[in-house]
Amino acid sequence: xxxxxxxxxxxxxxxxxxxxxxxxxxxxxxxxxxxxxxxxxxxxxxxxxxxxxxxxxxxxxxxxxxxxxxxxxxxxxxxxxxxxxxxxxxxxxxxxxx
Amino acid sequence: xxxxxxxxxxxxxxxxxxxxxxxxxxxxxxxxxxxxxxxxxxxxxxxxxxxxxxxxxxxxxxxxxxxxxxxxxxxxxxxxxxxxxxxxxxxxxxxxxxxxxxxxxxxxxxxxxxxxxxxxxxxxxxxxxxxxxxxxxxxxxxxxxxxxxxxxxxxxxxxxxxxxxxxxxxxxxxxxxxxxxxxxxxxxxxxxxxxxxxxxxxxxxxxxxxxxxxxxxxxxxxxxxxxxxxxxxxxxxxxxxxxxxxxxxxxxxxxxxxxxxxxxxxxxxxxxxxxxxxxxxxxxxxxxxxxxxxxxx
Numbered sequence: 001x002x003x004x005x006x007x008x009x010x011x012x013x014x015x016x017x018x019x020x021x022x023x024x025x026x027x028x029x030x031x032x033x034x035x036x037x038x039x040x041x042x043x044x045x046x047x048x049x050x051x052x053x054x055x056x057x058x059x060x061x062x063x064x065x066x067x068x069x070x071x072x073x074x075x076x077x078x079x080x081x082x083x084x085x086x087x088x089x090x091x092x093x094x095x096x097x098x
Numbered sequence: 099x100x101x102x103x104x105x106x107x108x109x110x111x112x113x114x115x116x117x118x119x120x121x122x123x124x125x126x127x128x129x130x131x132x133x134x135x136x137x138x139x140x141x142x143x144x145x146x147x148x149x150x151x152x153x154x155x156x157x158x159x160x161x162x163x164x165x166x167x168x169x170x171x172x173x174x175x176x177x178x179x180x181x182x183x184x185x186x187x188x189x190x191x192x193x194x195x196x197x198x199x200x201x202x203x204x205x206x207x208x209x210x211x212x213x214x215x216x217x218x219x220x221x222x223x224x225x226x227x228x229x230x231x232x233x234x235x236x237x238x239x240x241x242x243x244x245x246x247x248x249x250x251x252x253x254x255x256x257x258x259x260x261x262x263x264x265x266x267x268x269x270x271x272x273x274x275x276x277x278x279x280x281x282x283x284x285x286x287x288x289x290x291x292x293x294x295x296x297x298x299x300x301x302x303x304x305x306x307x308x309x310x311x312x313x314x315x316x317x318x319x320x321x322x323x324x325x326x327x328x329x330x331x332x333x334x335x336x337x338x339x340x341x342x343x344x345x346x347x348x349x350x351x352x353x354x355x356x357x358x359x360x361x362x363x364x365x366x367x368x369x370x371x372x373x374x375x376x377x378x379x380x381x382x383x384x385x386x387x388x389x390x391x392x393x394x395x
Contacts, residue, residue: 048228049228052228057131057133060131061127061128061131062124063128071134075136079136082137086267086270090267090269090304090305091305093268093298093304094303094305
């Protein structure tokens with residue numbers, strides 16, 4: 001198994017003290033991508049911080065799966081807009097009067 | 099150390115029930131949770147206050163102590179005694195935001211009364227969490243990011259030496275792994291995110307790897323052609339101006355622009371726009387010659 005880039009769901013859930021069903025549900029809502037490596041269900045290590053955020057939102061704020069889906073999409077949109085603002089600001093500097 | 103009105107923070111009255119406290123906390127936490135307000139320091143601060151208020155008021159024993167001694171915080175000795183006698187009653191079953199759960203996130207007031215979070219730690223029951231990410235801004239001049247260089251930064255008292263690649267963009271964020279806050283319960287450290295603020299105090303405008311500037315040429319060179327010297331980002335170059343060059347003509351100097359990010363040795367282009375300077379204070383002779391030219395048209 002590619003242990004450098006993936007972590008098994010069992011290991012992840014044990015570490016974060018969350019039921020494996022939670023990750024299954026996240027996967028059903030396409031909020032997490034679960035991959036099978038050598039018959040073991042895994043998640044990519046570079047997705048861990050995103051999953052942590054979903055855990056926090058779900059358990060801290062009681063946001064249900066539908067809510068997580070909406071929040072996740074809106075946060076991505078905010079992130080894209082922030083990046084776009086930076087790019088536009090940089091472009092605008094080209095035309096600004098000295 | 100100032101008294102903190104936890105009731106005011108949670109926007110509840112002193113007679114609020116446990117249910118009211120929980121409801122108020124949830125409502126405010128949903129509004130100010132750092133995950134829902136990325137890069138918003140005000141929200142982060144507010145969330146910490148809410149968390150602290152909830153930490154005290156949602157625990158009956160802490161609440162009682164706060165109600166009794168809160169405004170009288172100067173009596174630290176009494177609090178200390180009370181703290182020693184105090185035995186934590188257990189978990190109210192509610193998690194708190196773990197990304198910011200270090201003891202340092204609590205006010206001095208809280209620390210003096212309750213001795214840090216350990217006595218009331220609820221979310222840590224064996225849960226390992228990655229430490230909080232840190233965000234920092236680094237201001238650099240455009241000239242600084244023309245070449246790849248190393249720089250030492252001090253983050254939370256620790257010196258970190260980072261490599262700043264040439265061609266980094268204004269507003270670009272780079273991640274320094276593991277240099278955020280310490281993980282909770284043995285979890286991994288958070289990361290440090292550095293946002294670059296590039297100040298351009300040069301005569302060149304920058305768009306990614308391309309640079310733009312203006313160059314003045316006199317009317318005679320514009321009409322007859324000739325050589326001029328122009329500034330590039332790394333020195334001067336000689337340019338040949340074609341005869342009958344029009345005002346606003348753009349010329350491209352390939353490879354004389356800005357370095358391409360993380361592509362060593364590759365550069366963008368420099369675009370020069372010619373601005374033709376009209377002659378002023380003409381002599382009589384010059385005016386006559388222009389009249390003659392006019393007649394030839």
